[in-house]
Amino acid sequence: MSRYDGLSLSQLIDLMHDIVPPEPVSLLPTTVGWWLLTGWLLALGLIALGHRVATYRANRYRREALRALDALARQEAGASQAVAVLLKRTALGAYPRHEVAALQGAAWAEFLCYSSDNDPEVRAAASALAQAAYRPPVSDPRLMAAARRWIEVHRA
Known part of the structure; x- marks a missing residue:
């Protein structure tokens, strides 16, 4: 005969042991490999962040040129000469002076095409755009759009 024979259900329940839960599993890596992987991922993240910050700082002249172009677009009078000056100033900020400063006419037009990877616009x-500095000022939305496109896509 067993020692449990004749006991009621409530007495049997009182004889049961409490459930012992397992110890919680740590979320921290415990092996060296995981720590190395974490270090590599943090280093890659910092390098990517540094590259992003450097690119943002390097493109400051583009943002300023686009702001100036927006200001010119808000003017009602013809701004074609001012757009030509702005493009030259932007190019001087992005490229070495000896490559850009003396360009005019067809050479300047070719430079605009070449530096924008022959963007169709x-x-x-x-x-x-190359002749705008030497002609009477006019309001031409096509020139504004092409100047904006060059500022956005040129390689520096």
Whole structure:
């Protein structure tokens, strides 16, 4: 005969042991490999962040040129000469002076096309942009759009 024979259900329940939960599992890595992987991932993240900050700082001249172009676009009078000056100033900020300063006419138009990887919008208006500084001021939305496109896409 067993020692549990004749006991009621409540007496049997009183004889049961409490459930012992397992110890919680730590979320921290315990082996060296995981710590090395964590270190590599943190280093890659810091390098990517540094590259992002450097790119943002390097493109400051673009943001300033786009702000100046927006200000010119708000003016009602013809701003084609001012757009030409702005493009030259932007190019001087992005490229070495000896490569850009003396360019004019067809050479300047070719530079605009080449530096924008022959963007179709820039190529279509390159000659007008190159001659805009030497012609009477006019309001031409096509020139503004091409100038904006060149500022956005040129390689520096």
